[in-house]
Amino acid sequence: xxxxxxxxxxxxxxxxxxxxxxxxxxxxxxxxxxxxxxxxxxxxxxxxxxxxxxxxxxxxxxxxxxxxxxxxxxxxxxxxxxxxxxxxxxxxxxxxxxxxxxxxxxxxxxxxxxxxxxxxxxxxxxxxxxxxxxxxxxxxxxxxxxxxxxxxxxxxxxxxxxxxxxxxxxxxxxxxxxxxxxxxxxxxxxxxxxxxxxxxxxxxxxxxxxxxxxxxxxxxxxxxxxxxxxxxxxxxxxxxxxxxxxxxxxxxxxxxxxxxxxxxxxxxxxxxxxxxxxxxxxxxxxxxxxxxxxxxxxxxxxxxxxxxxxxxxxxxxxxxxxxxxxxxxxxxxxxxxxxxxxxxxxxxxxxxxxxxxxxxxxxxxxxxxxxxxxxxxxxxxxxxxxxxxxxxxxxxxxxxxxxxxxxxxxxxxxxxxxxxxx
Amino acid sequence: xxxxxxxxxxxxxxxxxxxxxxxxxxxxxxxxxxxxxxxxxxxxxxxxxxxxxxxxxxxxxxxxxxxxxxxxxxxxxxxxxxxxxxxxxxxxxxxxxxxxxxxxxxxxxxxxxxxxxxxxxxxxxxxxxxxxxxxxxxxxxxxxxxxxxxxxxxxxxxxxxxxxxxxxxxxxxxxxxxxxxxxxxxxxxxxxxxxxxxxxxxxxxxxxxxxxxxxxxxxxxxxxxxxxxxxxxxxxxxxxxxxxxxxxxxxxxxxxxxxxxxxxxxxxxxxxxxxxxxxxxxxxxxxxxxxxxxxxxxxxxxxxxxxxxxxxxxxxxxxxxxxxxxxxxxxxxxxxxxxxxxxxxxxxxxxxxxxxxxxxxxxxxxxxxxxxxxxxxxxxxxxxxxxxxxxxxxxxxxxxxxxxxxxxxxxxxxxxxxxxxx
Ligand SMILES: N[C@@H](CC(=O)O)C(=O)O
Ligand SMILES: N[C@@H](CC(=O)O)C(=O)O
Numbered sequence: 001x002x003x004x005x006x007x008x009x010x011x012x013x014x015x016x017x018x019x020x021x022x023x024x025x026x027x028x029x030x031x032x033x034x035x036x037x038x039x040x041x042x043x044x045x046x047x048x049x050x051x052x053x054x055x056x057x058x059x060x061x062x063x064x065x066x067x068x069x070x071x072x073x074x075x076x077x078x079x080x081x082x083x084x085x086x087x088x089x090x091x092x093x094x095x096x097x098x099x100x101x102x103x104x105x106x107x108x109x110x111x112x113x114x115x116x117x118x119x120x121x122x123x124x125x126x127x128x129x130x131x132x133x134x135x136x137x138x139x140x141x142x143x144x145x146x147x148x149x150x151x152x153x154x155x156x157x158x159x160x161x162x163x164x165x166x167x168x169x170x171x172x173x174x175x176x177x178x179x180x181x182x183x184x185x186x187x188x189x190x191x192x193x194x195x196x197x198x199x200x201x202x203x204x205x206x207x208x209x210x211x212x213x214x215x216x217x218x219x220x221x222x223x224x225x226x227x228x229x230x231x232x233x234x235x236x237x238x239x240x241x242x243x244x245x246x247x248x249x250x251x252x253x254x255x256x257x258x259x260x261x262x263x264x265x266x267x268x269x270x271x272x273x274x275x276x277x278x279x280x281x282x283x284x285x286x287x288x289x290x291x292x293x294x295x296x297x298x299x300x301x302x303x304x305x306x307x308x309x310x311x312x313x314x315x316x317x318x319x320x321x322x323x324x325x326x327x328x329x330x331x332x333x334x335x336x337x338x339x340x341x342x343x344x345x346x347x348x349x350x351x352x353x354x355x356x357x358x359x360x361x362x363x364x365x366x367x368x369x370x371x372x373x374x375x376x377x378x379x380x381x382x383x384x385x386x387x388x389x390x391x392x393x394x395x396x397x398x399x400x401x402x403x404x405x406x407x408x409x410x411x412x413x414x415x416x417x418x419x420x421x422x
Numbered sequence: 423x424x425x426x427x428x429x430x431x432x433x434x435x436x437x438x439x440x441x442x443x444x445x446x447x448x449x450x451x452x453x454x455x456x457x458x459x460x461x462x463x464x465x466x467x468x469x470x471x472x473x474x475x476x477x478x479x480x481x482x483x484x485x486x487x488x489x490x491x492x493x494x495x496x497x498x499x500x501x502x503x504x505x506x507x508x509x510x511x512x513x514x515x516x517x518x519x520x521x522x523x524x525x526x527x528x529x530x531x532x533x534x535x536x537x538x539x540x541x542x543x544x545x546x547x548x549x550x551x552x553x554x555x556x557x558x559x560x561x562x563x564x565x566x567x568x569x570x571x572x573x574x575x576x577x578x579x580x581x582x583x584x585x586x587x588x589x590x591x592x593x594x595x596x597x598x599x600x601x602x603x604x605x606x607x608x609x610x611x612x613x614x615x616x617x618x619x620x621x622x623x624x625x626x627x628x629x630x631x632x633x634x635x636x637x638x639x640x641x642x643x644x645x646x647x648x649x650x651x652x653x654x655x656x657x658x659x660x661x662x663x664x665x666x667x668x669x670x671x672x673x674x675x676x677x678x679x680x681x682x683x684x685x686x687x688x689x690x691x692x693x694x695x696x697x698x699x700x701x702x703x704x705x706x707x708x709x710x711x712x713x714x715x716x717x718x719x720x721x722x723x724x725x726x727x728x729x730x731x732x733x734x735x736x737x738x739x740x741x742x743x744x745x746x747x748x749x750x751x752x753x754x755x756x757x758x759x760x761x762x763x764x765x766x767x768x769x770x771x772x773x774x775x776x777x778x779x780x781x782x783x784x785x786x787x788x789x790x791x792x793x794x795x796x797x798x799x800x801x802x803x804x805x806x807x808x809x810x811x812x813x814x815x816x817x818x819x820x821x822x823x824x825x826x827x828x829x830x831x832x833x834x835x836x837x838x839x840x841x842x843x844x
Contacts, residue, residue: 132750132787136724164747168723225841242844243748243778295729298720298744300808301590302558307717310732322720325586326665328554354776356665365554386722419647422664 043116086162131162156210305333465538508584553584578632592657727758
């Protein structure tokens with residue numbers, strides 16, 4: 001039965017299905033991976049194979065962009081993995097200790113063939129950059145590629161991404177992409193070629209989630225420092241909380257949606273989630289209008305207010321203040337805030353405390369800011385409020401944007417904070 | 423025995439001590455509070471009183487700045503409470519729900535006479551402002567007043583302070599004040615006149631700590647949402663993490679120093695602390711030089727680098743970048759960072775992840791920043807790194823400041839992070 005090699009076009013029969021495609025390299029001896037015409041990779045347990053017939057021998061010894069003539073995917077869902085770079089797709093240079101982006105989505109599938117037991121996987125590299133260099137223009141590109149994938153038949157989408165700014169991208173996609181399938185961002189804190197890498201478990205978990213009957217944008221990352229489970233976080237309620245630990249991401253002002261046990265392929269939902277409507281076909285709409293002239297200013301004792309004037313005079317449309325406590329800024333910068341608002345900017349307030357809700361009615365300082373017209377961002381993370389402002393100001397008038405900023409559009413505002421999430 | 427009234431100068435005898443002072447109002451019927459000549463208030467359990475002799479009747483019916491002619495403090499330590507404002511010294515306006523600063527340190531002592539069982543308490547108002555309005559100039563004033571108190575005989579100091587920026591002030595005092603007694607900042611999340619206020623427990627805990635044989639600057643705040651214990655945090659390793667909960671403060675990249683059980687007057691140390699040298703007299707040195715032209719810039723996707731140029735051209739001396747992940751900033755602003763460094767500014771990097779350590783050797787982005795001359799701030803909180811830069815640039819050349827920034831001066835850098843602090 002081993003009369004084939006990587007690159008061959010083969011026809012494979014199992015008890016009840018026939019697959020035709022190109023043989024791909026597989027790191028798992030028990031699994032045969034083939035790439036089908038539509039680009040999806042299928043992993044077939046060798047135990048299930050009844051016969052393999054070589055249709056055409058490979059021309060090149062290594063794998064190449066294959067041409068597949070027939071498809072039959074069995075009953076697994078089509079999951080697209082789009083790679084953007086980051087550690088999850090990196091190799092360590094053992095001479096220098098430095099980490100370089102190296103793997104594409106395709107490489108990841110080859111490295112972790114068990115993914116193919118979970119879905120029919122298509123891997124496509126979008127870009128290969130560290131997420132510290134991700135810009136709003138990349139968010140737009142990712143949104144466009146998500147649209148393309150759904151239109152090409154994807155039923156779930158996984159985006160591998162650097163962890164530095166993964167939560168900013170998750171927030172941006174939450175607002176920009178309207179879909180009824182899951183879009184799951186996943187990263188890793190240790191590069192994929194390290195024995196201690198969290199990439200395999202994170203990736204398997206993300207693909208598991210991508211096959212679930214849920215919709216919206218999510219983040220999947222390790223749940224603890226061991227290898228037991230990962231967490232499913234809402235894309236608008238999560239942040240990177242640690243520079244280096246595997247369990248670096250935490251849901252804020254809510255708890256994660258689910259615990260995922262990748263080894264036993266089990267997902268345990270621990271709170272409500274946006275369910276997909278049963279039987280609906282995958283749908284997607286995107287809106288990539290963004291006003292990028294929105295600044296985030298973190299408040300600190302002694303901050304000089306003219307930094308606000310600077311942004312106003314530069315033509316900025318919005319300023320998010322990351323204030324102290326319940327949403328405060330020193331009185332010394334009130335005049336500058338007034339100048340910004342009088343000039344037509346949207347000025348909003350989130351808290352650098354991170355946890356909890358802004359409440360500007362308690363102290364005189366907050367009341368004065370409210371009277372100036374500063375918009376309180378409820379329990380939104382500053383990062384999410386910033387991205388939401390970019391989205392709103394890209395699509396609405398300042399007056400409408402002000403109103404929508406305090407409304408819950410995508411789960412970014414919870415009306416009542418759970419007691420068990422701090 | 424009740425032949426005295428508030429304002430009278432009296433001589434009180436207990437079994438083994440004589441006290442002479444002015445009778446102060448007390449909310450606790452069982453305790454007689456008198457203010458002695460040196461300004462300290464002593465609380466004497468009425469059960470212990472053998473005789474009270476009126477030396478001079480009060481001229482005014484309410485209490486006034488008393489003139490006391492004799493002192494005898496028993497064996498309790500002299501603790502000065504300096505009030506600066508904030509909720510811990512506020513009243514709720516039950517009509518509007520707004521909170522106004524109202525109490526001075528003196529009022530707090532009268533409201534919580536049990537403090538007088540712990541130490542001889544002197545209360546002095548320094549200012550009455552919400553901490554969102556605290557500026558570096560206030561840090562200097564507080565440092566000067568600490569010096570004055572120690573020189574006047576204080577053996578421990580408690581500073582009541584708003585919680586919004588208490589951790590910035592704690593960091594500033596850590597660098598500015600060199601003393602061998604404890605300086606304890608304390609606040610409250612609910613105003614003192616509310617039944618649910620955390621002020622009494624926090625304040626009692628802070629005074630307890632102020633009598634301990636330890637030295638340095640600390641923060642004391644509730645340890646959980648109940649009323650069981652408070653935490654003693656290192657002043658350079660703590661931040662406000664929640665907008666409204668009583669347990670809003672958390673130690674970061676370390677654990678708290680002690681758990682304090684105010685009801686049973688017990689302090690349980692859970693890690694090492696800077697001990698005072700046994701038998702030493704209270705000493706204090708202050709250094710209030712600060713370079714206030716230091717900016718904190720939080721990095722986010724799409725940030726424009728010319729904000730850095732703006733600060734350079736304005737004559738700033740330092741910029742602290744609150745970068746992503748292990749200490750990164752987008753490549754798009756590298757030129758601006760180079761401009762700042764070439765112009766002689768100290769540019770440093772802390773992480774917006776808050777937890778964990780900056781490590782700029784892992785990714786190409788960080789390496790390039792290091793090569794440009796950006797100084798990595800180890801595991802310092804951004805807030806602490808900012809204040810440390812103000813302090814260093816106020817006292818040293820840029821070259822010396824660069825070196826000292828990465829050295830541990832006051833516990834702000836831990837060489838090895840405990841695993842149990844995240
Ligand atoms: N600096 C990397 C870190 C990671 O991927 O975890 C990035 O965000 O791309
Ligand atoms: N905004 C108040 C809050 C407090 O005291 O807790 C302040 O910082 O002064």
